[in-house]
Amino acid sequence: MKKRYDVIIIGGGVIGCTLAYFLSRASIDVALIEKGDIASGTSSGCDGNILISDKQPGVDTFLTRESQKLFEQLSFDLPYDFEYMQRGSLLTIESKEEMEIASSFVEQQKKDGYPFRIISLDTLKAQEPHVADDLLGAVEIDCDSAVNPMLFSFATAKKAGENGVDILKDCSVRNINLGKSGGVKEVVTDLGTFRTEKVVNCAGVWAPEIGKMVGINIPIKPRQGQLLVTETTFQVVKRKVMEFGYMMAKFGSGEYKRDVSPDLEKLGIAMVIEPTMSGNFLLGSSRAFVGFNKTISIEVMQGIVRRMVRFFPALRTVNIIRAYAGLRPYVEDHLPIVSAVDRVPGFFIAAGHEGDGIGLAPITGRIMQELLLDKEPPVPFEHLSFSRFK
Amino acid sequence: MGRENDDLIICRCEEITLGEIRQAIKYGAVDCTGVKRRTRAGLGFCQGRTCEVLVQRIIAQEIGKKPSEIAPSNDRPPVRPLLIKVLEGKEE
Numbered sequence: 001m002k003k004r005y006d007v008i009i010i011g012g013g014v015i016g017c018t019l020a021y022f023l024s025r026a027s028i029d030v031a032l033i034e035k036g037d038i039a040s041g042t043s044s045g046c047d048g049n050i051l052i053s054d055k056q057p058g059v060d061t062f063l064t065r066e067s068q069k070l071f072e073q074l075s076f077d078l079p080y081d082f083e084y085m086q087r088g089s090l091l092t093i094e095s096k097e098e099m100e101i102a103s104s105f106v107e108q109q110k111k112d113g114y115p116f117r118i119i120s121l122d123t124l125k126a127q128e129p130h131v132a133d134d135l136l137g138a139v140e141i142d143c144d145s146a147v148n149p150m151l152f153s154f155a156t157a158k159k160a161g162e163n164g165v166d167i168l169k170d171c172s173v174r175n176i177n178l179g180k181s182g183g184v185k186e187v188v189t190d191l192g193t194f195r196t197e198k199v200v201n202c203a204g205v206w207a208p209e210i211g212k213m214v215g216i217n218i219p220i221k222p223r224q225g226q227l228l229v230t231e232t233t234f235q236v237v238k239r240k241v242m243e244f245g246y247m248m249a250k251f252g253s254g255e256y257k258r259d260v261s262p263d264l265e266k267l268g269i270a271m272v273i274e275p276t277m278s279g280n281f282l283l284g285s286s287r288a289f290v291g292f293n294k295t296i297s298i299e300v301m302q303g304i305v306r307r308m309v310r311f312f313p314a315l316r317t318v319n320i321i322r323a324y325a326g327l328r329p330y331v332e333d334h335l336p337i338v339s340a341v342d343r344v345p346g347f348f349i350a351a352g353h354e355g356d357g358i359g360l361a362p363i364t365g366r367i368m369q370e371l372l373l374d375k376e377p378p379v380p381f382e383h384l385s386f387s388r389f390k
Numbered sequence: 391m392g393r394e395n396d397d398l399i400i401c402r403c404e405e406i407t408l409g410e411i412r413q414a415i416k417y418g419a420v421d422c423t424g425v426k427r428r429t430r431a432g433l434g435f436c437q438g439r440t441c442e443v444l445v446q447r448i449i450a451q452e453i454g455k456k457p458s459e460i461a462p463s464n465d466r467p468p469v470r471p472l473l474i475k476v477l478e479g480k481e482e
Contacts, residue, residue, distance in 0.1 A: 040423075298467075302477055317473065318473070319474070320473075323467050
């Protein structure tokens with residue numbers, strides 16, 4: 001532990017840990033401060049997808065695709081396994097209207113150079129024999145991948161630590177003191193006060209609390225999601241499968257409405273199933289603004305399985321062994337904040353990734369690394385600027 | 391590594407050994423949840439109902455505390471494995 005650092009990262013979730021790893025390769029003094037354990041918040045209450053399939057065309061897709069390439073590289077670079085797999089993903093289509101929307105979506109993504117295609121029910125059945133017989137087909141995306149988000153956070157934090165970053169766990173930030181010129185001067189924590197001129201707020205759903213310490217309002221709010229875990233069982237799916245309507249639940253649907261009960265609509269339920277390296281399957285998903293509440297509700301559990309068996313009837317004979325909830329750091333325009341803050345020199349934000357924090361962690365880390373080192377980030381990032389909020 | 395009984399299986403559902411649990415503690419786990427996230431001990435079919443007390447004792451021993459001072463892992467529903475068709479709640 002030092003008295004002074006070049007950069008202090010606040011938050012030991014996937015974003016903070018990945019940034020710590022990238023910074024650990026530069027010759028600067030870095031500390032990562034985490035109020036609990038590594039990956040003890042949203043990064044352990046989630047799944048591990050790195051998907052372009054559920055992104056809006058344009059910057060959202062572009063950033064995720066760049067992140068996918070970085071994950072592949074990291075799977076070689078990091079000496080610890082984090083269950084990286086690139087198996088692609090499928091979006092199931094259940095109605096003619098969905099097929100129409102999906103077709104124009106796929107055309108747009110193909111035009112932008114991404115590997116999207118529509119496959120027929122027969123092809124889908126050949127790949128995933130357990131899907132329901134009355135679907136129309138699916139969108140297939142080959143480049144989608146997944147990791148174990150906890151192991152990835154541990155791997156990056158561990159390697160960062162070995163490279164000289166001080167990882168301070170069970171240490172809360174109490175205050176951030178500004179200097180006479182209004183820039184960052186000190187971070188006051190449970191383990192003492194550290195001098196620094198650069199702080200990165202990677203606190204996810206807790207980022208607004210840290211923002212208040214320097215007098216700024218960060219518009220992130222928790223959007224709760226619940227997931228169910230099955231026992232290890234037959235190979236229900238080989239790759240990530242979700243319903244095309246997931247996009248509607250995530251972004252709001254425009255004109256089109258899925259044929260689901262008002263209850264399911266209200267709970268923001270959309271079918272997602274993810275195979276894991278351990279042989280269990282993760283079933284989701286739900287979306288709700290309920291503050292910081294992480295209680296599992298029987299209504300949501302029931303809603304998820306009812307939607308699940310509509311697409312995979314064979315799941316009826318499988319056991320659920322566990323349910324858990326996480327809090328997505330939601331921003332209204334569904335884009336993260338990866339930015340300096342003009343009003344407070346030396347204060348940076350890398351937070352607000354909603355359900356895409358795992359997937360976007362590497363590209364976020366790379367952009368922030370270059371910002372901190374006063375270099376040009378590897379991709380355009382003006383859409384992620386804090387100044388887009390009034 | 392290479393300590394006595396390191397190959398002893400503690401979590402039988404996930405086949406996690408004493409050595410793996412000791413390593414997780416070495417890498418910073420201080421409670422059952424921390425061990426679980428790093429090793430999967432307690433994440434199998436029985437959800438730690440068999441091994442959690444053992445894991446608690448191992449952590450206590452390794453970091454020099456009493457087992458009662460080691461936080462158990464978070465309780466998660468369902469209490470026991472639940473068939474999806476039962477949870478679904480309708481007759482086919």
